[in-house]
Amino acid sequence: MTGGPITVAGVTVEPGSRRDLAPATSESYTGDRTTLPMAAINGAEDGPRVFVTAAVHGDELNGIETCRQLLDVLDPATLRGAIVVVPIVNVLGVQIGSRYLPDRRDLNRSFPGSHTGSMAARIARLVLDEVIDGSDVGIDLHTAANHRTNVPQVRVVLEDAAARSLATTFGAPFVLSAKLRPGSLRAVAAERGVPVLTYEGGGPLRFDTDAIDVSLRGTLRVLQRLGMIDEAPEPAHPHPMVLHESRWLRAARGGLLELQCGIGDLVLAGEPLWSTASPLGAERASVDAEEDGYIIGATTLPLVQPGQALLHIALPGDRVPAEDDPTDEEDNDPEGVDRD
Ligand SMILES: [Zn+2]
Structure with a gap:
């Protein structure tokens, strides 16, 4: 079956093609447009719609490289369904090497956002409207916060059977129960029925090749599991432990x-x-x-x-035994800096 055209941020993407977009988020002090670069890939055939986001926290860089490598291997001609990839959600934070936006707001506590609010609110709203809404599944790539490092892990609400199953498919060594934080991308997506896998791997302000490799494999494995691509790499860890x-x-x-x-x-x-x-x-x-x-x-x-x-x-x-499984609940975290 051939999928129809999709529209992302006002741009039509025909089946079997990729469009790179940069919708405006706001303006800088100098009046220049600030934008949110993203790639929209519409597969030649019908299928689910998935989004991949990274650097919602501007000092968490591993996911940027994961997105670059992912875009390198995805082929619109053979893809079933559509993928929207946003390698850097917090563009201004990345520019100054900061978790936060220049006004110290945490973008991952600013969802659902608004078109007339703060910079964080406007970016959040754009991501919600153009990237999250209409998707079937999301993958949000993070690292540990400042002066910390995380072993690769996927954080989900374990009671969400679909999210839990995809999290184990991902093939990170650990799947961690993590409740929804108000204002987070994952929480707002969940309210809209879009399960999001939050990946945490490595530390800030560097590229950790192992953490990047686990997330690239995991993302491709989720796409294969959803029937969007035929081949996926072996999991980094075939038997994740559900914590x-x-x-x-x-x-x-x-x-x-x-x-x-x-x-x-x-x-x-x-x-x-x-x-x-x-x-x-x-x-x-x-x-x-x-x-x-x-x-x-x-x-x-x-x-x-x-x-x-x-x-x-x-x-x-x-x-987790072979392909799938797990069980039940709970939460974690210290003073907030490690929250996704
Ligand atoms: Zn983060």
């Missing part, structure tokens, strides 16, 4: 930090997690795991203060 409960472990003492575990590690109760020492060499603290858990995120700072979140640890969950 229901996680929390941040914080430093009790300040000092120089030595982590004794790495992200992705399974740490058993009683095994060492970290130690801290004073600059003069006196040991301040030596902390062991109280229970078994997977290290899914960690600080990258060598110096710590009391109360600082050091390790994001998840209770062991369910290993």
Whole structure:
């Protein structure tokens, strides 16, 4: 079956073709147009519509490269359905290397936005109207926040069976239960019946080749699962672990930090997690795991203060058997900086 033309941001994209668009989001101080570059690919045949977004947080760069590599391999002539790819949602944040927009607003707390609101609100509204609405599935690519790194993981509401199933298909080592944050892209999409996989991998302001590879494979695997492409790479991890409960472990003492575990590690109760020492060499603290858990995120700072979140640890969950499966709920996160 041949799909019909689609319209994205006022531009018609014929079946079997790709159009690169740059709809206006607002204006700069100098009165120049600020735009939101995106690629709209309309497959030759009918199928679902998917969006891929990255750099909603302007210092989270891995997804930008994932989008570039994805666009390199997608072929409108063989695609079934349509894909809209937005490699940099927070263009102004990326320009200044910041998670936030120049006015300090968090774009991922600004949905659904409005056409007459702040810069963040206008960008959010454009993304909602032109990218999210009308889609069947979305993939939103993130990294850990400032001074942190995350093992590749897909965050979803596990009770959403469709999202959960796609999350395990993605093939990241972990699928993490994460409730919907008000104002986030994922929450607003969910209200409209569009399940979104939020991918977290690596840290900010760099390209992490492993995290990029996992997300490219995962995105292609989801497209294949939806019947949009014929071939997809092997999953980075064929048996993801579904994690229901996680929390941040914080430093009790300040000092120089030595982590004794790495992200992705399974740490058993009683095994060492970290130690801290004073600059003069006196040991301040030596902390062991109280229970078994997977290290899914960690600080990258060598110096710590009391109360600082050091390790994001998840209770062991369910290993996904072959293609699919899982189970049930819960939430995570420290002071908000690691929220998608
Ligand atoms: Zn983010």
